[in-house]
Amino acid sequence: MKMNSTVLKSLKMMKKLNDIEQSWIKKFNTPLIISGPCSAESEEQVLETAQRLDKSYVQIFRAGIWKPRTRPNSFEGIGEKGFYWLKKVKDKTGLKIAIEVASAEHVKISLKHNVVDVFWIGARSTVNPFSVQEIANALEGSDKIVLVKNPINPSLDLWIGALERFLSKGVENLGVIHRGFSSENLIPFRNQPNWKMVLDFKNLYPHIPVLCDPSHICGNREKIYDIVKQAFNLEYNGLIVETHCSPNKAWSDSQQQITPEKFSEILKKINPSKDILEKLRIQIDEIDQKFIFLLNERLKLSKEIGYVKNKYDKSVIQINRWKEILLKNKKLSKYFGISEEFIEKILNLLHKESINIQEQF
Ligand code: PEP
Ligand code: MN
Numbered sequence: 001m002k003m004n005s006t007v008l009k010s011l012k013m014m015k016k017l018n019d020i021e022q023s024w025i026k027k028f029n030t031p032l033i034i035s036g037p038c039s040a041e042s043e044e045q046v047l048e049t050a051q052r053l054d055k056s057y058v059q060i061f062r063a064g065i066w067k068p069r070t071r072p073n074s075f076e077g078i079g080e081k082g083f084y085w086l087k088k089v090k091d092k093t094g095l096k097i098a099i100e101v102a103s104a105e106h107v108k109i110s111l112k113h114n115v116v117d118v119f120w121i122g123a124r125s126t127v128n129p130f131s132v133q134e135i136a137n138a139l140e141g142s143d144k145i146v147l148v149k150n151p152i153n154p155s156l157d158l159w160i161g162a163l164e165r166f167l168s169k170g171v172e173n174l175g176v177i178h179r180g181f182s183s184e185n186l187i188p189f190r191n192q193p194n195w196k197m198v199l200d201f202k203n204l205y206p207h208i209p210v211l212c213d214p215s216h217i218c219g220n221r222e223k224i225y226d227i228v229k230q231a232f233n234l235e236y237n238g239l240i241v242e243t244h245c246s247p248n249k250a251w252s253d254s255q256q257q258i259t260p261e262k263f264s265e266i267l268k269k270i271n272p273s274k275d276i277l278e279k280l281r282i283q284i285d286e287i288d289q290k291f292i293f294l295l296n297e298r299l300k301l302s303k304e305i306g307y308v309k310n311k312y313d314k315s316v317i318q319i320n321r322w323k324e325i326l327l328k329n330k331k332l333s334k335y336f337g338i339s340e341e342f343i344e345k346i347l348n349l350l351h352k353e354s355i356n357i358q359e360q361f
Contacts, residue, residue: 013164014290015199017174018023024145024211028059028221032211032238034064034098034118035263037245039075040082048245052260057267059310060118061086061095063241066106067252074286075251082202083113084250090115098147098240100132107138118145120240121162123179123216127151132162136169145173147211147240154181154194155320156201175209176201177240178231180217190219190256193227195234215256224258225266232272298350299357306358316358322351 011015024034030150035053040046040063050061065082067075077352086097098118101107102125110116119139126149139146144164163174178198180191202210212231214224244250249259258266309316329347333340 004267006174010164013168014204014352017160017163017167018165018170018207020174020207022174022207022209025175028238029230030237030272030276032060032209033058033267034062034211034238034240035097035243035260037064038215038242038257039064039067039249039251040078041251043085043088045245046082046085046089047092047163049243049260050095053093053243054093054260054264054267055093055095057273060098061089061093062098062120062242063089064100064252066100066102066163068100068102068122069252080109080113083110083115087113087115101135103118104134104138107135111142116144118147118247120150120177121149123149123152125149126162127153127155127158129158129161131164132165136165136171139166139169139171141170143173144171145175146171147175147177149177149179149213150181150197152182153189153196154192156204160204163205163320167343175237176209177211178217178236179213186219188223190216191217193217193230194284195230198224199234202327209237210239211238211241212236215240215253219256221247221256222264224256225269228266232270232275295350299353302354303357306354306361309358310361316355325351 035058037045037049046061046063052097053061063082063086065077065079065086069076072228082099086099089095090097096117097115098120099110099116100122101110101119102122107119110119119135121135125135134322148159148162148166152160163176165173166172178193180189181194181197183192185192185314198210212227214227216232217227218224224241228241231239241263242253242257243260243263244254244257245259247254247259250257306316308314326344326347330340330343332338333343
């Protein structure tokens, strides 16, 4: 009995996660590109990096201010003063801001400064349900965007479980980041991509935006282009890429960071928006063709009506019927984003054409 209710609860949660459209991503251009340094190091470094990013691609600036480091005694982040620098980045460039949070305290301080638009949950936090729950509790009811990185070990359940913990606290603007999975082999990738697991995720939760993090998958600069290309081939919704004004001098993840210019070069070469534009155009062409087909069906019916009117000697123009059609269809305006004026214009054209056809009898 107890078992059944647990299964039922998790099925309900799965359905809920799938039912939410995740419309937050529509407020951004696609693909959604996040970029900036691994860590915020100084005001000058974040500002210079942000200013050099190509804003025709990049919409969100990332910079870690609390850094989860594998070994102690390495740079663990600049902490709270980073918010003042990130505020300057936001004011000067208009970019939105993303940081990692790993505890309730991080969330509390971040919300107090009110600069951050997007929180990401690091791979080392996603593996720990206690940490995730603590962060979810601290964000309860928030409309901030939360992007959950895959856990360092390849467990789809842990990844989904983290999303469910946010959802059950009313944090509904969600997405995931694919940053690869730890393994003993560090070549050619620091973290193995395991693309299949992400495709499984996309099949289970088609509405949840998936971003790729080539920097942490690669651990080096050389392979970033290949991973970006693969992510777009697999129709990811975007990228999060580490860029630094002086990558060789970076205080963390120096080997995988690239300059903002190098990143623009990669994006220009792949030109993801061109691919997306082409796909959208194909969809438009298909809809236009269906539209013409339906117009033809509609005019064929007008012709039949013309035949009947002629047979029973009724006038072609029947003003009340026309008014009724206009009224009925203009009412639809409130259900769609189409104005009443536009509906009326289209119907007038259609009416004129119908009358021409009917007058031929
Ligand atoms: C990061 O984005 O800088 C980071 C620490 O990432 P991850 O959690 O994927 O290791
Ligand atoms: Mn990093």
